[in-house]
Amino acid sequence: MKRRSFLKAASATTVIPVALNGMQLRSINQSSLLKALGKRGASDKVLVIIQLNGGNDGLNTLLPLDQYSNLSKARSNVLIPESNALKLNDHSEIGFHPKMSGINNVYNKKKLNIIQSVGYPQPNFSHFRSTDIWMSASDSNQVLTTGWMGRYLNGQYPNYPDNYPNSTYPDPLAIQIGPLVSLSFMGPNTSMGMAITDPSKFYELLDNSSGSVPSTPAGEELAYIRMLAQQTNEYADVIKAAATLGSNKSTKYPVNTGRNSLSEQLKIVAQLISGGLSTRVYMVSLGGFDTHSAQTDSTDTSMGTHADLLEHLSASIEAFQDDLELLGVSEKVTGMTFSEFGRRIQSNASGGTDHGAAAPMFVFGDAIQPGVIGNNPSVPSTTTVEDNVPMQFDFRRVYASVLKDWFELTDAEVKGILGSDFNTLPIFKNNISGIDDLAEFMTQISLRNVYPNPAKERATVSFTTDGGGHLSLVLYDAMGNQVHTFFNKSFSVGTFEHELDLHGLRPGNYILQLHSDMKSCTQTLQILN
Numbered sequence: 001m002k003r004r005s006f007l008k009a010a011s012a013t014t015v016i017p018v019a020l021n022g023m024q025l026r027s028i029n030q031s032s033l034l035k036a037l038g039k040r041g042a043s044d045k046v047l048v049i050i051q052l053n054g055g056n057d058g059l060n061t062l063l064p065l066d067q068y069s070n071l072s073k074a075r076s077n078v079l080i081p082e083s084n085a086l087k088l089n090d091h092s093e094i095g096f097h098p099k100m101s102g103i104n105n106v107y108n109k110k111k112l113n114i115i116q117s118v119g120y121p122q123p124n125f126s127h128f129r130s131t132d133i134w135m136s137a138s139d140s141n142q143v144l145t146t147g148w149m150g151r152y153l154n155g156q157y158p159n160y161p162d163n164y165p166n167s168t169y170p171d172p173l174a175i176q177i178g179p180l181v182s183l184s185f186m187g188p189n190t191s192m193g194m195a196i197t198d199p200s201k202f203y204e205l206l207d208n209s210s211g212s213v214p215s216t217p218a219g220e221e222l223a224y225i226r227m228l229a230q231q232t233n234e235y236a237d238v239i240k241a242a243a244t245l246g247s248n249k250s251t252k253y254p255v256n257t258g259r260n261s262l263s264e265q266l267k268i269v270a271q272l273i274s275g276g277l278s279t280r281v282y283m284v285s286l287g288g289f290d291t292h293s294a295q296t297d298s299t300d301t302s303m304g305t306h307a308d309l310l311e312h313l314s315a316s317i318e319a320f321q322d323d324l325e326l327l328g329v330s331e332k333v334t335g336m337t338f339s340e341f342g343r344r345i346q347s348n349a350s351g352g353t354d355h356g357a358a359a360p361m362f363v364f365g366d367a368i369q370p371g372v373i374g375n376n377p378s379v380p381s382t383t384t385v386e387d388n389v390p391m392q393f394d395f396r397r398v399y400a401s402v403l404k405d406w407f408e409l410t411d412a413e414v415k416g417i418l419g420s421d422f423n424t425l426p427i428f429k430n431n432i433s434g435i436d437d438l439a440e441f442m443t444q445i446s447l448r449n450v451y452p453n454p455a456k457e458r459a460t461v462s463f464t465t466d467g468g469g470h471l472s473l474v475l476y477d478a479m480g481n482q483v484h485t486f487f488n489k490s491f492s493v494g495t496f497e498h499e500l501d502l503h504g505l506r507p508g509n510y511i512l513q514l515h516s517d518m519k520s521c522t523q524t525l526q527i528l529n
Contacts, residue, residue, distance in 0.1 A: 044332045045406060048269055048282045048320075049184075050262070052313070052339035054289030055127065057306060058359030058389065059345065061100070062114065064376035066093040074383040075347035078295050080302045091372055098302050099311035102252070102318030103362065111321060112364045113427050115398060116374030117520075119358030119391030121482040123341060127290070127355075130340040135183040137396050137418050147184035148399060148417055149174075149281070154187035165235060171242075172235045174281040175272070177265045182283055239277065243268075246275025250323035254315045262286040262312060266320040274327040286313055289339060293350035313337075321364060334365040334406050334428075338395070345379055345387040357388040357480030361398060367406065369429050378522040380509040390476035390511045392520035396422045405431045423517050445471065447514050447523045448495070454526035457503055461523070463514050464495045473498060475525075476511040483510070502527055 059071065060078065063085045071079055085095025086104045094114075096104045106112045122140040124130045133140055137148035146154070165171070176182055248271055254263045265284040272279065288309050296304035317335065324330035342359030358377070377389040396418050403414045405428040415421055424431060444466035450459055465471060472488040486500060500512075510525045 044278075046273060046280055046282070046333045047402060047406065048266075048284065048333060048335040050313075050317075050335060050337045051182075051283065051285040052289050052309075052337060053285055053287040054291070054339070055130075055341045055343060055355055056289045056339040056359055057291060057295065057343040057353050057356075058117075059343065059377070060295075060306060061097055061310060062116075062360045063095040063097065064093070064379065065095050066376055067379040070379040070381050070383075071345075073381070074345050074379065074387070075353070077351050078301055078306075078347045078353060080296075084302050088372070093376060094372065096314075097307065097310045099307045100314040102311075102314035102316075103364075104314075106318050106321055106364055107370065110370035111366060111368065112362060112370060113368045114372045115361045115363070115393055115425065115427070116372065117358040117377050117389055117392035118338075118361045118395050118398060119341065119389075119480065120394055120396070121391070123357040123388070123391075123480045125341065125355040127340055132183060134338060134340055134395060137399060145183075145186065146188050147182065147186045150183075150185050150187040151417060154189065165238075171238050171278040174283075175239075175269075175279050176283040177268065178260075178283075178285050184283070239272065242272045242275030242277035244275065246271035246273070246277075247327070248274075248323055249326035250319045252315065252319035252322050254312060254319070257312065261316075263316040263319060266316050267323070270320060270323040270327060270329075273324070273329050273333065286316075291343070291352045292348065292354060293352040295347075295352040298351065317362075317364060331366045334363065334367055334402070336364075336398070336402065337362045342389055344385065345389065346383045346385055348385075354385075358391040359389065361395070363398070363402075363427050367428055367430070369426055369431065373425055373427070374519065375521045378511060378524045380524045380526065382526075383509065384478060386478040387509055388478060388480035390480040390482075390513065390522075392513065392515075392522070393425065394422060396420075397425050398427070401425045401427045401431070426518060445514055445516050445519055445521060447512065447521050450512060450523050450525055453524075454528045455500075455502060456528050457501075459500045459502060459525065460497055461500060461512060462495060462497045465491055465493060465516070467516075468493045469516055472515045474513050474515065475500075476513065477506075478509045 057078075059075070060080060063080065063082075064071070065082060065085060065087070068082050080097060082095075084098040086098055086101060087095045088104075089108055096107075103112065107114075120133060120140055124133060124140050132138070132143075135147055136144040138144040174185055176185075248267050250270075253267055254261070257263050262284060269282045269284065286309065288305065291306050294304065295306045296302075297307075317337075320335065321330065324333050338361055339359060341356055343353035343356040345356070347353050374392045377392075380387060400414050400418060400422040401424040403409045403417060404411070404424050409417075411421075444464075446464050448462040448464055450461045452459060461473065463471075463473075468491055470488075470490050473486040474482060475484045475486065477483050483505070486498060505527050507527050507529050510527060512523045512525050514521050
């Protein structure tokens with residue numbers, strides 16, 4: 001194998017390690033995306049992506065209190081007591097898990113945006129496949145080997161990694177903390193970084209020492225990779241310099257959480273940002289969300305594995321935001337959480353929840369428009385093991401909002417990255433400038449009634465729109481699959497009725513969703529034999 005070919009083959013799983021405070025940082029080299037951003041005056045903006053590995057149970061993270069009666073029938077062995085929920089101060093029908101006081105504080109400071117029921121059509125319940133879908137921004141029936149950012153990067157810098165770093169771009173423009181480089185940053189020919197999997201080798205690189213290699217063809221290739229890694233020592237130097245200059249000022253970080261904890265990862269990110277590193281994208285992660293069993297304490301559902309994870313996530317985000325503010329850099333940083341899927345509505349006999357569909361996302365920072373986008377998910381009065389939370393918003397609409405409204409890309413550039421047009425959501429203040437209340441901006445729509453319900457072959461739905469505009473009515477099955485679109489057209493202001501043809505649909509629970517560009521509302525529908 002030629003050295004160039006070997007490098008391309010190996011680069012998909014390799015990165016540059018940097019050890020700071022016992023943590024390993026992997027630098028993903030020059031980003032054309034952010035070079036382009038610099039031309040638009042957005043060169044100092046930073047995105048921090050927090051991945052929740054395993055599939056987070058959204059129904060116990062953000063409790064739909066108006067659905068509590070039905071939830072208590074479906075998941076009594078994991079559901080937290082209604083009185084323990086931390087009600088949002090402006091949405092009494094929504095409550096955070098009681099261990100999420102930190103993120104509730106961020107919300108009360110008007111620096112958190114919640115997007116309800118985020119997912120994608122025809123959800124996949126495999127951890128690996130669904131993670132790939134989120135990171136590649138593909139359709140569920142489409143397999144891509146490139147990431148949503150990597151495709152853009154390759155278009156701008158087709159000769160990468162030649163001649164990087166350089167005097168214009170001396171810093172890594174994306175950093176991932178953790179053991180693997182994300183598919184999000186993969187281009188069609190190579191990853192955006194190189195790897196040394198052992199963090200202790202970082203110090204060998206600083207000393208310009210490659211260490212010994214076996215006297216074999218594989219050893220020659222290993223020596224070649226180490227030589228290329230040594231050429232990137234400039235990245236290691238600038239990262240180390242930023243870490244030396246930077247600091248942490250918040251006293252809110254959780255203590256005694258271990259070197260690999262989310263709080264320690266975010267402390268490093270804040271330290272590097274305050275130290276002047278011009279890196280634009282960071283990815284950190286928190287694992288353990290695959291809660292098939294023992295999700296809660298058997299004697300107190302407010303405690304247990306999931307509660308501990310949510311407490312650490314919540315406290316880490318509050319501390320990170322506090323740190324950024326104390327360091328004077330909060331205006332240029334936005335954070336975003338995501339998980340590969342949510343969990344089923346009905347709990348299992350092992351005191352856990354199984355792989356599901358949609359779940360809430362959080363976006364936080366000084367620049368976001370505070371509030372809640374979307375409605376609480378509808379929970380059927382009688383559930384089966386198949387019942388899921390269907391998506392209200394495609395995750396690629398969140399990506400589009402970040403790319404356009406935070407990083408200031410054009411519509412054409414966003415479409416080039418995501419492969420299709422996705423309407424943005426009012427996540428950032430500049431999207432709805434001059435509006436104090438998020439609800440004022442969103443077209444007011446409501447599903448008034450579905451009758452008869454349960455239904456057999458036909459039903460009628462009535463709905464209202466206060467602002468008119470383009471609306472669609474979509475039916476989802478219990479698994480969260482999009483089954484049928486009844487209409488997709490423009491309406492004037494008023495109340496309307498639409499007859500639903502249900503012929504050919506299997507008996508079971510379904511979800512009707514009425515969508516406008518900015519809002520979604522749902523009703524359950526049961527179809528009988």
